[in-house]
Amino acid sequence: MPLSPFRMSSGKIAKMREAVLEQVERDDLEEAWRLAQPLLKAAREREVARALSDLTRRGAFAAENALVAARALANAHPADIEVLSNLGRAFERLHDIRYLNAAPPDDPILTTVASALSGLLESRVAANNDEELALLNGLGVAARVLGRSWDQVAERSERRLVELRGTWQNLYGLGLFYKTRGRFEDGRDANQRAFDSGGADDESVRWNLGICATGSGDAETALRIWKSLGNEIELGRFGLPEGSYHDVKVRLAQRPLAERNPTLEPDDPGLEETVWVERLSPCHGIVRSALYEELGVDYGDVVLFDGAPITYHEYDGQRVAVFPHLATLQRPGYRIWRFGGTQHHAEQIGELSKQLPEDALLYVHTEQFHVLCHTCWEAGRVNNDAHRNVEHRVVTGKLCAPPEVAPSVLLEQLDRLVAAEAGAVQLLVPELAREVGDEARAEVETRRLAMIDG
DSSP, X not given: OOOOSSOOOHHHHHHHHHHHHHHHHTTOHHHHHHHTHHHHHTTTSHHHHHHHHHHHHTTOSOHHHHHHHHHHHHHHOTTOHHHHHHHHHTHHHHTTTTSTTXXXXXXXXXXXXXXXXXXXXXXXXXXXXXXXXHHHHHHHHHHHHTOXXXXXXXXXXXXXXXXXXXXXXXXXXXHHHHHHTTOHHHHHHHHHHHIIIIITTOHHHHHHHHHHHHHHTOHHHHHHHHHHTTOOEEEOGGGSEEEOOOOEEEEEESSOGGGOOTTTSOSSOOSEEEEEXXXXXXXXXXXXXXXXXXXXXXXXXXXXXXXXXXXXXXXTTEEEEEEEEEEEEEOOOOEEEEEEEEESSTTHHHHGGGGSSTTOEEEEHHHHOOOOOHHHHHHTOOSOHHHHSOOOSEEEEEEEEOTTSOHHHHHHHHHHHHHHTTTSEEEXXXXXXXXXXXXXXXXXHHHHHHHHHO
């Protein structure tokens, strides 16, 4: 991009900056970006660069345009503390953090900025505490966003910020890092200190304290925080707070960020599925969908989720929040068997669940599991007519039962229910038959199930 041959005055820079921010207030980021073009062209000028980097930090531009600005600024000012600090603090704007478990961003400019910030700190170029604080602020955010391989850098930066200044905002930043890394006791302690140091009225502090307290099993603290936020909630199942909430959806990950070990496995989520969860508190609940893939978490497990929704899915005019998976808190030991079957009409096998003992369930993947493109998932288009109008006569899914239900009792009940359908339903659960010792039945059902799956 050609550079302006004229130096821009401070007054003009200030006016352009205000004009951009005015468009941000109107939620018109495209117009904000258009108005920022003269600043981008003059980005080699230090005062312009600092103004443009501040706008980037404030989220004045859509992510793809913010990355353009970041490249220009980092290339023009590879050692400017203020510019680089602003860019580091902008990482949450440059990368979609709603997808908490996503792989780290792969745009090389982000690594360049983080490495420059780290290098400036290590070379002790900061002339005073303010400059060191600026570098640490930028690096703490940047390293957290860049994923588990940067954990030592992120933690060291956040802890040093607390050491130098110790405001509630710094303590919150440290607690936020701990929360995303599954260190819930450390996160609870840092957020409690933030709460006690002036952050008690900040909703983000209270939410993160409640989440970390729940994740660490500190029911007393979690209960206190959720009540302070207006929740009608008391101590309930699993030794945690429990209230009455609408069901929500959670995007489960095979490798959630908080449970990931970057030295042993890839720093990415692996397989992901979005499932229904019986919400017990603002941040945890029981999985109420039987997963299609093997993610290490399944029906009946208790999961912790973050407080900020990724998006919303709409069902019959009702918006349902979709939250990111933080960690799996408890696995009560539900037994799960794959099944296949045939039915004369839609949902016939699924309806049998209503007559099963305890919390047992026949979850029919053929009717309830849908593969969506990212655009449809993001837009919440998950309940369209094409999904609802297909009648499946041959179905597959999972049979789920709590550990206290004996397999023999469950198989006997299923046989009675199928017999009552007078030939309208066939149900094949070979591994359940094998578990109760009926090997001959298991072999027959295995062959029939293979034909159904085939």
